[in-house]
Amino acid sequence: MAAPHSVMKFWKPGAEAPGVCEERELNTEPSSTAVIYNPHSALSVEKQRQKLPVFKHRNNILYMVESFQTVVILGETGSGKSTQVPQYLLEAGWAAEGKVIGVTQPRRVAATSVCIAVYIDVAARVAEERGAFLGHEVGYTIRFDDCSDPHATRIKFLTDGMLVREMMADPLLKKYSVLMLDEAHERTLYTDIAIGLLKKIQRKRRDLRVIVASATLDAKKFHDFFNLNESGDPSKDTCGILSVEGRTFPVDVFYTVSPVPDYVKATVETVLKIHEAEEDGDVLAFLTGQEEVEKVVSMLQDQARSLSRHGMKKHLRVLPMYAGLPYSEQLKVFERLPPTVRKVVVATNIAETSITINGIVFVIDCAFVKLRCYNPLTAIESLVVTPISKASASQRAGRGGRNRPGKCFRLYTEEDFEKLPESTVPEMQRSNLAPVILQLKALGIDNVLRFSFLSPPPAQTMVQALELLFALGGLDQYGRLTEPVGVRMAEFPLSPMFAKMLLESGNFGCSKEIITIAAMMQIQNVFVVPSNQKKAAAREHRKFAVAEGDHLTMLNVYEAFVKHQKSSQWCQEHFLNYKGLLRAMTVREQLRRLLNKFKVPRTSSEGDPDVILRCIVSGFFANAARLHHSGSYRTLRDDRELHIHPNSVLYGEKPQKWYFLVVFNEVVQTSRYYMRDVTAVESSWLVELAPHFYKQATMERING
DNA sequence: TCGTAAAGT
Structure with missing residues (x-):
């Protein structure tokens, strides 16, 4: 029998060809033990820290942070920069007088695990004198989990999104002396927002130090962005670059x-x-x-x-x-x-x-x-x-x-x-910017088109975002954030359409239901479909389906979950994502608190679906589509062809009069343009709830 | 007629 894989032929390029790590010296120590303190090692914590590649650069790093407003650290995997640089800064006195050294990560797990690694180092060193507790000297802040102390925490790890949130309460980030943006080369949406905002803050706070930690790639781009020296004399640069070898x-x-x-x-x-x-x-x-x-x-x-x-x-x-x-x-x-x-x-x-x-x-x-x-x-x-x-x-x-x-x-x-x-x-150049623009406006960036983006997004994307925010009432005709609607919308950890729907829910008399719906829409894969039990899963899922569409179906699932004492076994029996539903509860609680803060009355529709649907329309009116005689749908705004996503409860339903008009949360393009999270609504509601958006003439054309 | 990568507030 001929080997089925004999067709695959590989070759290794010569030494002059670009390869990975070809020129690196071979190291004999694994990086995993190096980054986290090993209590079983014969070596003291100090000795273990000194063996990290970054240690050789300790004095130089501290010197550069003293001399430059911004330092770009190019550190390869296994250099130890994420855990060590914050400690060097602490030891050098950057957390004196109540100041905080902040370190951001793009991910929650990274923020907590790096924090714990540093905590173990610090705890091991100070244990004899005064002990250390996670959340005191060393802490972290991520959504739903704040393990930091506003008075005691000196090194704080947080997600980059969380840092942007903190700027809303403290626009100049006064409590921080240094901010280190770790994994900046990943160029996540929030890293880029933070970078733009930090540059702006540095103009007002000459004392604020920024460290951009990145893999080797974008050093020059970061440097040129942060360097405020326009004299052409390199000795006057405000940004320095330093590179630290890795250990792989x-x-x-x-x-x-x-x-x-x-x-x-x-x-x-x-x-x-x-x-x-x-x-x-x-x-x-x-x-x-x-x-x-x-x-x-x-x-x-x-x-x-x-x-x-x-x-x-x-x-x-x-x-x-x-x-x-x-x-x-x-x-x-x-x-x-x-x-x-x-x-x-x-x-x-x-x-x-x-x-x-x-x-x-x-x-x-x-x-x-x-x-x-x-x-x-x-x-x-x-x-x-x-x-x-x-x-x-x-x-x-x-x-x-x-x-x-x-x-x-x-x-x-x-x-x-x-x-x-x-x-x-970068994500900034391939995302819908409505949430970003709203946040920037809330942070006092009046002219977002002239905001200092590390990589400017397409102008048309910004225009789209501004138009949507205006239609939602978050911005006025001059593009200024409205009070109170726009200001409040920006506080929600959700896209602007959801925020608007939530803020309106008190007026419609269904805030309890709308909070649930908004929370449920934030979790993925509510319905679990194991590959070997597709039919059984579909049979169970159908029990929750509601003729109106996905929004009320989700409400149904959540209420049934609560009715059955949030039981994981019940979820298993009905092929529902238990962890997802728990998360929906947490999100729901956060949203409920925000609505309380804005004094939105707690009301229930008491079983009347129409008020809920009308409230959904008040936020999602821009995402409306009508049934076309071909059997597919067309957007109301620009007559583009859309289809119902196969995961929707309305998918495969016979098009009836009832499904003439739908609103949806989002469109995703795969093989076709699919609407996700779809609900049927009455066309008269659109004219009534968004008259500024849908002129009478448009509606006549639809109805005609 | 077929279908959501992975991450975050």
């Missing part, structure tokens, strides 16, 4: 000899080739979505069974990994396996930044990723399979060098690698 192992990069027609098949073949020809070590393969992941997993599992039948000694354990996977399934990729088993993790981009799996030696990279992008002309978001950037490719390859030297198999030619863009387009 070399990864050999291989390319295919010719282009790969089908990367799903090629992934399977490459895994088998590694299993057959390479030494021990686990495998990580990158694909773009759940469907591809599951397909590769099932193909490999078939192969693995046949291999064991043919007497292959070493076994394959194939595991999927993506965000939508149930938590218990996700945990399996972290399990340690006996040496007779090779672990193969087939993952989406979640494994590029959000999780790190120990023991990975071989990486397979298909060169693609699914990215959200926003079309400023149509105001429609879509998820598009896009070629990755070179930065992404090197990040993926690096996943194979965490514990020992690794190998990365790229399912594309070196020539195609050269054609990839240097870095991924």
